[in-house]
Amino acid sequence: MNIDKIRKDFPLLSQNINGKDLIYLDSAATTQKPRVVVDAIAQYYSEYNSNIHRGVHSLSQKATNEFENAREVVQQFIGAEHPHEIIFTSGTTGSINLVAATWGRQNISAGDEVLISAMEHHSNIVPWQLICDEKGAHLKTIPMNEMGELELRGLDSLLSHKTKIVALSHISNSLGTINPIRKVIKQAHNNGALVLIDGAQSVAHTPIDVVDLGADFFAFSGHKLFGPTGIGVLYGKESVLNDMPPYKGGGNMIKSVTFEKTIYNDLPHKFEAGTPNIVGGIGLSSAIEYVKDIGFDFITDQETKLKTAATEMLKSIPGVRIFGEADQKASVISFNLEGLHPFDVGTILDQLGIAVRTGHHCTQPVMDFFQIPGTVRVSFSFYNNMEDIAALKRGLMKAKSMLSV
């Protein structure tokens, strides 16, 4: 694999921003799209755009086949047993809300507990707060330490017969911590709780096998996996999904409707009311094929190199403080420059063509934990190279000299 050749697969990367070469260090927010994905989207609209399911004409058949094929591509990619365990949603947020609203409404009662962690994204906090408030249940959190690692020693005491579900991120979007989800899943199951894994930050970086992990639910977004926005996936175990009531009502999710009674459709359609994001599914499928071609061996190797080099570079700059120094960490690095506001640093970097994210990264409790208003976050994908890290260093030195009092 040649990184220069790979970079050419991503049309957006070869452009100027504010007159400078773009240095894209915000892949944890969204990844760039390879040409094959852009082409697949264009091809759908220019050649076989049509509404799926129940269509008798050829275009509808073709679109239906491609969309259902996408489901199988996702199924194989994450190691699910059946294609109908793959529910297409709008994204990770949509997936978690679906579980909280349907499974939660059916299974969580007054006095029950939902367990999340101290480093969750708001989208894995708020849906659970909503259902807990509605039911009179309690939201509890697994604490973390100063390194940004979960404190699992007390996990057994946090889990009880009241714990109905544990919802945990695989990789923290603001700290980069890779959580020991296998261990948590095992302990939760021993206590009779189900487990939802928020895979938004992991699915593009590490191979996933949901059966091997034993997760009851696994949620991720297409756009963080080189696919389009507006498409996401909820994996659920067949037995669990079958017992869940539907989420939204409408077309496609029914078998028969009378004014007296509606019989719901089978999986996965029960959870896919209305016309789904057809082109999103097709684009995601082509993104997954692209990732498979690149291969996780290369991806992991490249991202580990980038993470190591970037961490060393940051530590060489006086006044840099890194937030999240877990032993097991992905290529997401949050930091601040002493005395400087992350917003100011991000603004100067933007003028230099360097795209980073600043702020609380939708993890305000994490920022409160470290008592900071926010951080500068850089995140790498396999299409980044060492020149990006050198450019970041030059940018940070420039920001430091301009902003320091």
Added chain:
Amino acid sequence: MTIKEAEDEIVSEFALFSDWMEKYEYIIELGKEMPIIDEAHQTEKNLIPGCQSRVWLHAEHLNGKIVFTANSDAIITKGIISLLIRILSNQRAEDILDAELLFIKEIGLTDHLSPTRSNGLVSMVKQMKNFAFAFSNA
């Protein structure tokens, strides 16, 4: 000085800068110099809800004019606020309400004031106008 005159003055100052760096260095300088808001006024109540940098804005009605003081924890935000204060502070409520603030576009800061930039500056202009509206009806 009228609002328009103050805007013109700032536009001509910015015309001297040849690149973005000089412009930002100037804004950063303004951010460092700007008189800090009276501590008693840097309160939760005066905090403008913006996403990234925190902005405090206080307004007083003095001799028929509105006097603004403000602060931010981000220096670039503070610099841009100081431009807004230079233009809108010590003006009559009705003039503040009528201000179009065309200088923002002319000095190339539109990006900073577009609603998609979550730095609270849009909310800040809105809040200044809200104060003016409240005082004009007082």
